Every structure is written in structure tokens, then in C-alpha cells.
Amino acid sequence: MEKILISAIKSGNNDVLLKIYKQYRNDFIRWAISNYKVSIEQAKLVYKEVMIVFYENINSGELTACNRDIRTYLFQKARVKLIRISKKEKSKASQQPTAPECSTPHLNLYLNQLTATSKMVIQLFYINGLPMKEVAENMGYKDVVAVKKKRFECFQQLMELINMKQQHEEF
Amino acid sequence: MKNFNQKYFDEINAYHFNDMDAEERTLFEAMLIINPDLSDEYERFKSVLTIIKEEQRAELLQAFKQEDKILDKDLLHLTLKSKLPIYLIVVAIIIVFLLVFLLR
Numbered sequence: 001m002e003k004i005l006i007s008a009i010k011s012g013n014n015d016v017l018l019k020i021y022k023q024y025r026n027d028f029i030r031w032a033i034s035n036y037k038v039s040i041e042q043a044k045l046v047y048k049e050v051m052i053v054f055y056e057n058i059n060s061g062e063l064t065a066c067n068r069d070i071r072t073y074l075f076q077k078a079r080v081k082l083i084r085i086s087k088k089e090k091s092k093a094s095q096q097p098t099a100p101e102c103s104t105p106h107l108n109l110y111l112n113q114l115t116a117t118s119k120m121v122i123q124l125f126y127i128n129g130l131p132m133k134e135v136a137e138n139m140g141y142k143d144v145v146a147v148k149k150k151r152f153e154c155f156q157q158l159m160e161l162i163n164m165k166q167q168h169e170e171f
Numbered sequence: 172m173k174n175f176n177q178k179y180f181d182e183i184n185a186y187h188f189n190d191m192d193a194e195e196r197t198l199f200e201a202m203l204i205i206n207p208d209l210s211d212e213y214e215r216f217k218s219v220l221t222i223i224k225e226e227q228r229a230e231l232l233q234a235f236k237q238e239d240k241i242l243d244k245d246l247l248h249l250t251l252k253s254k255l256p257i258y259l260i261v262v263a264i265i266i267v268f269l270l271v272f273l274l275r
Binding site for chain 2: 014017018021022025026029030040044048051052055109110111122123126127129148151152155156158159162
């Protein structure tokens with residue numbers, strides 16, 4: 001079951017990731033608060049960070065299957081972060097509690113300005129890290145050469161958007 | 172940022188994603204040293220990759236945030252519990268003020 005979910009995420013299905021996010025989120029927060037004495041906001045941020053790590057590890061190929069289950073994987077990944085926060089809080093108990101860092105990068109949303117097909121090609125190659133052949137199969141291209149051509153076009157479109165934004169900022 | 176040169180693009184992808192054999196890699200690395208256009212393109216390629224990854228991360232965090240609105244309703248009791256001491260202090264202050272007011 002876990003393998004199927006991981007493979008779906010690797011194929012670019014972010015709905016599966018969101019489903020997992022929803023499934024374990026509140027259990028995680030309750031667990032983090034009761035075991036590590038962190039605040040709700042801290043627990044929420046740690047969960048988000050761990051979900052991003054989970055997603056990136058799947059895409060980089062580092063995580064192909066969980067030894068136990070996804071829940072255990074997420075909770076184990078969070079443990080070190082929670083212990084660190086908990087220790088920090090204890091050491092400065094008199095000070096205002098701080099939330100862990102989970103920076104939201106600036107949203108330029110270049111990707112959302114591409115066509116749906118171009119965005120998908122970029123996502124499958126550069127985010128999900130799928131090989132040419134699989135992208136061709138997923139997107140219904142006849143061969144690898146056609147996919148290479150499309151990838152170049154999409155990357156060029158993206159570059160043009162970035163160029164436009166940079167020129168606009170210079171003026 | 173200039174646009175990409177198609178001639179280099181496939182080679183850069185193959186190199187960056189380890190899709191070259193040892194000999195091809197060595198040759199490409201040598202080209203990176205002697206060809207400033209190629210090394211410039213490779214740097215630009217990496218910076219676009221960074222933008223793509225950051226945007227994806229931001230999009231995911233945005234999607235999580237959307238879900239949080241619904242999920243947070245189930246955690247309301249935890250929020251109240253964590254703020255209980257503050258509420259108790261506020262209530263105590265109000266009671267003290269009321270008592271002072273009534274006794275005057």
C-alpha cells in the first residue's frame with residue numbers, strides 16, 4: 001500500500017500527498033504536544049517541514065518504500081526536530097516561545113504562468129525526477145525525442161518569464 | 172538572463188542528472204572549464220532549477236495551509252487548553268475589579 005502511495009507521489013500526484021498530510025496531521029500535533037511539550041504552532045510547523053522532507057525524499061529517489069509505514073516514517077523524522085525545539089524551550093523558559101523555522105519561499109509563480117502541459121513536463125522532470133521514458137509514457141508522447149524537444153520548449157518559456165520579471169524589476 | 176542554447180541544453184541535463192557515462196562526464200567537465208558559454212549556461216540552468224524547486228515548495232505549503240483551515244477545527248480544544256492559563260488570569264483580574272468596584 002505504502003509503495004503505491006509513494007509511487008503515485010513520484011508520478012506527480014500531489015493529491016495523494018495532501019491526503020497523507022490530512023490523514024496524520026492532527027494525530028501528529030496531539031502526539032507532539034503531549035510527548036515533547038511543544039506549542040500547537042510549533043507542532044504544526046514541524047509537521048509541514050517533515051511533509052516537505054518526505055516529498056523531496058520521494059522525488060530524489062531516497063525514499064522508495066517505507067520500512068514500516070508512512071505514519072511511523074513521518075513521526076520518526078520529526079522526533080529529532082521536536083527534541084531540539086523542546087530543549088531550546090527549556091533552556092530559555094523565561095523567554096517568549098519561538099516557532100521553528102519553516103520559511104515560505106517568495107511565490108513568483110512562474111510555473112503557474114505556463115500552460116498546464118508545460119507545467120506538467122517541468123514538474124515531472126525537475127521536481128519528480130522521472131526518467132525520459134516515463135515522462136513520455138505519462139504524457140502520451142510518441143518517443144523520447146519528442147519529450148526532449150518539449151522539455152526544451154518548456155524550459156525556454158520559463159526562462160522568458162524569468163527574463164521578463166527581471167527586466168520589469170530593473171525599470 | 173539570456174535564453175538557452177539548445178545545443179548545450181540536453182548535455183547539461185544529462186550531466187546534471189547523472190545520465191552520462193564516465194567518459195562523457197570527463198569530457199563535459201573539461202568543456203565546462205574551457206568553454207565559458209557552456210559554464211555560464213550551466214550556472215543559469217542551476218539557478219532556474221532552484222526557482223522551480225522553491226516554487227514547488229511554496230505551492231505545497233500553500234496547499235497545506237488551505238487544508239489547515241478545516242483540520243484546525245478538530246484541534247480547537249487543544250488551542251483552548253493551551254490558552255487556559257491566560258483566560259484564567261483575565262477572569263481573575265475581572266473578578267478583582269468587580270469586587271473592588273462593588274465594595275467601594
